[in-house]
Amino acid sequence: xxxxxxxxxxxxxxxxxxxxxxxxxxxxxxxxxxxxxxxxxxxxxxxxxxxxxxxxxxxxxxxxxxxxxxxxxxxxxxxxxxxxxxxxxxxxxxxxxxxxxxxxxxxxxxxxxxxxxxxxxxxxxxxxxxxxxxxxxxxxxxxxxxxxxxxxxxxxxxxxxxxxxxxxxxxxxxxxxxxxxxxxxxxxxxxxxxxxx
Amino acid sequence: xxxxxxxxxxxxxxxxxxxxxxxxxxxxxxxxxxxxxxxxxxxxxxxxxxxxxxxxxxxxxxxxxxxxxxxxxxxxxxxxxxxxxxxxxxxxxxxxxxxxxxxxxxxxxxxxxxxxxxxxxxxxxxxxxxxxxxxxxxxxxxxxxxxxxxxxxxxxxxxxxxxxxxxxxxxxxxxxxxxxxxxxxxxxxxxxxxxxxxxxxxxxxxxxxxxxxxxxxxxxxxxxxxxxxxxxxxxxxxxxxxxxxxxxxxxxxxxxxxxxxxxxxxxxxxxxxxxxxxxxxxxxxxxxxxxxxxxxxxxxxxxxxxxxxxxxxxxxxxxxxxxxxxxxxxxxxxxxxxxxxxxxxxxxxxxxxxxxxxxxxxxxxxxxxxxxxxxxxxxxxxxxxxxxxxxxxxxxxxxxxxxxxxxxxxxxxxxxxxxxxxxxxxxxxxxxxxxxxxxxxxxxxxxxxxxxx
Numbered sequence: 001x002x003x004x005x006x007x008x009x010x011x012x013x014x015x016x017x018x019x020x021x022x023x024x025x026x027x028x029x030x031x032x033x034x035x036x037x038x039x040x041x042x043x044x045x046x047x048x049x050x051x052x053x054x055x056x057x058x059x060x061x062x063x064x065x066x067x068x069x070x071x072x073x074x075x076x077x078x079x080x081x082x083x084x085x086x087x088x089x090x091x092x093x094x095x096x097x098x099x100x101x102x103x104x105x106x107x108x109x110x111x112x113x114x115x116x117x118x119x120x121x122x123x124x125x126x127x128x129x130x131x132x133x134x135x136x137x138x139x140x141x142x143x144x145x146x147x148x149x150x151x152x153x154x155x156x157x158x159x160x161x162x163x164x165x166x167x168x169x170x171x172x173x174x175x176x177x178x179x180x181x182x183x184x185x186x187x188x189x190x191x192x193x194x195x196x197x
Numbered sequence: 198x199x200x201x202x203x204x205x206x207x208x209x210x211x212x213x214x215x216x217x218x219x220x221x222x223x224x225x226x227x228x229x230x231x232x233x234x235x236x237x238x239x240x241x242x243x244x245x246x247x248x249x250x251x252x253x254x255x256x257x258x259x260x261x262x263x264x265x266x267x268x269x270x271x272x273x274x275x276x277x278x279x280x281x282x283x284x285x286x287x288x289x290x291x292x293x294x295x296x297x298x299x300x301x302x303x304x305x306x307x308x309x310x311x312x313x314x315x316x317x318x319x320x321x322x323x324x325x326x327x328x329x330x331x332x333x334x335x336x337x338x339x340x341x342x343x344x345x346x347x348x349x350x351x352x353x354x355x356x357x358x359x360x361x362x363x364x365x366x367x368x369x370x371x372x373x374x375x376x377x378x379x380x381x382x383x384x385x386x387x388x389x390x391x392x393x394x395x396x397x398x399x400x401x402x403x404x405x406x407x408x409x410x411x412x413x414x415x416x417x418x419x420x421x422x423x424x425x426x427x428x429x430x431x432x433x434x435x436x437x438x439x440x441x442x443x444x445x446x447x448x449x450x451x452x453x454x455x456x457x458x459x460x461x462x463x464x465x466x467x468x469x470x471x472x473x474x475x476x477x478x479x480x481x482x483x484x485x486x487x488x489x490x491x492x493x494x495x496x497x498x499x500x501x502x503x504x505x506x507x508x509x510x511x512x513x514x515x516x517x518x519x520x521x522x523x524x525x526x527x528x529x530x531x532x533x534x535x536x537x538x539x540x541x542x543x544x545x546x547x548x549x550x551x552x553x554x555x556x557x558x559x560x561x562x563x564x565x566x567x568x569x570x571x572x573x574x575x576x577x578x579x580x581x582x583x584x585x586x587x588x589x590x591x592x593x594x595x596x597x598x599x600x601x602x603x604x605x606x607x608x609x610x611x612x613x614x615x616x617x618x619x620x621x622x623x624x625x626x627x628x629x630x631x632x633x634x635x636x637x638x639x640x641x642x643x644x645x646x647x648x649x650x
Contacts (some may be wrong), residue, residue: 069281
């Protein structure tokens, strides 16, 4: 939880002071209604959206473009996405993830073989080779929020603590984008009102 | 013709041997046509007997889950999870048939494809997705019926079914003991001799033959022309439900079989309609529908087709190995009341027998014993095909097909013809193919006559 440095000024929020985040996206008409989130855990973690392009430094690793997606009604799981750049000379490995909004988090890989899609847990974690950038994105590697405490609401943000073999623990805020977003800051998609039926 | 079958007394020999030759000739033709298909039917059928087991192994990554203590997630949660991974409209929810299997959500995806999405019922994470009905066993099933290759090929398999019955009938005639030493229940000679292969064909044949006829007959209801017509005739009334079932509700005209797999007897069954709702009416939702269906006692592994319009219904159906548990229930989507509720007991006696036959054909009726017995029949059928080919190979004259000789007196054909005509009318595609074969045979004879005379 400790060794991270916040690079982007707009992401300068603290858990203790969610009001400070209001400066992040003043132009957007996001709904800041927090009435739905009454559990203590969620209130602590759900803060208004930070800059989606904020970067977080952890040792040799730079984490960026971190986002998740608004959940459909009833959805028990959600995916988390970000990029991890290793500027160091030694390989690292993402071995665990945790979030106050999820009872369990796993690191998954989605793979397509023709029309066939499979999703599997990466039991040994995700290697972050020296000098490379690993993308966790829809259709590939991703974080999996499981046993969600409540819905993820577009425009808010959830904290995820990633554990790297060498760089240790680092907490990144994931902005909650539209349920069908394909990238951080991608909020052009129209939500399908029938999708949950 | 060096068989011991010919060394009986000499008096009625000519006629008897004529008949023998006629039957043999047609057994040969039938075999020639059917043999390759019997091999593919046996191989695909043998595999399909163990479809649940094989699918669970081949598709373990999407089908198997670790059993966890406690409740599984609600169906609406599993559907939401599936739609998160595969955006689209949920069409059908299939309950996990066992505690260690995944739930299946069928999604009409935004990309236009119908996808089967497999969800862990305990955690709600999506395990994988693939085009609907694309698992190994669905492919094997479509190969078995040749549906994989389109309607013409499906017609061929129907002809094969009819010819197979002819093949077994003529085979039994040829096997019938005529005073020879051995070759009835024992095998004579060595593999290098033809008689060894004749006996290896005839002796297992007499054991396997009745099962082959059973499989051909119980397979024919699925066939395109004959099966299709018989189905329309047998199940076309009462909106496709057995006559005892109460169906005094509006019907949508849509068939059950268009949305989910159903039994043979319900292929004509229509899906009822919910009465047009009050404007503020809201559907009860999948969770409530499932609770209702489970309350009505649907066997685990049921499928629920979701309403796709304001007048649609929740259609729960299940066809487990245990026939008596077959059930179809349509629920009003606004008040959850069952509009139509049909179970196996509602079928008439004919329908019950037919479903019993199909269930046995599919290896479901008697559990593992059923699967193993039919596996043995499949192996036996392949043995028959191989021994048939080998005995023909050893007998055939050089540079000729080696069709068995024509009888001296063609009148012996009459009885045989009568049977073929009746059979040909009952099974039109087979009958048509018989006529073609008969014409070919006569043409062949005309051509040959000068050289034979």
